[in-house]
Each structure stands twice: as structure tokens, then as C-alpha cells.
Amino acid sequence: MIIVIKRFIAGAVCPKCGNSDSIKAFRDEEKSLMLRECVDCGFEDALSTIVNQTSELDTRVNIKESHKDVPSEPIKFDPNSIS
Numbered sequence: 082m083i084i085v086i087k088r089f090i091a092g093a094v095c096p097k098c099g100n101s102d103s104i105k106a107f108r109d110e111e112k113s114l115m116l117r118e119c120v121d122c123g124f125e126d127a128l129s130t131i132v133n134q135t136s137e138l139d140t141r142v143n144i145k146e147s148h149k150d151v152p153s154e155p156i157k158f159d160p161n162s163i164s
């Protein structure tokens with residue numbers, strides 16, 4: 082049994098009728114989709130949650146690559162400087 086929780090998105094504006102706070106969002110776990118629907122005009126939209134996960138992975142890779150660009154300096158450790 083799949084429990085689908087529909088939530089209103091605060092501040093979301095329907096691209097079809099232009100009403101704000103009329104957009105409900107819910108997840109379809111079976112299809113890995115994030116669905117949006119407008120309760121005023123019946124507008125429906127589907128976003129793939131798989132795409133979102135991929136973009137997160139890309140971000141992590143980019144962060145790793147940016148760290149490589151930073152020149153690594155040898156750590157200077159002077160025991161006499163520690164009081």
C-alpha cells in the first residue's frame with residue numbers, strides 16, 4: 082500500500098491559471114516522479130526525481146574537482162611554536 086501525501090506548496094504560482102497557493106505536490110514513488118497539480122484549473126506537471134538525484138551527484142563531483150585545483154602545500158609543523 083502506497084500512502085501519497087499531497088501538500089500545498091506555499092508561494093507556488095500555477096503556470097496555467099496564475100493562481101498562487103493552489104499548487105499541490107506529491108510523490109509517485111513507483112514512477113519516481115514528483116507531481117504537481119493545480120486545484121483551481123486542473124493543471125498537472127510531473128518532474129522526475131531521478132533527474133534531481135543525478136544533479137546532486139554532479140554537484141558532489143564538481144566540488145571534488147574544485148578541491149583538486151587548489152595547490153596542496155606541505156603542512157609546516159613546528160613543535161617549538163606550540164606553547
Ligand SMILES: [Zn+2]
Pocket residue numbers: 095096097098099100103119120121122123124
Ligand atoms: Zn491553475
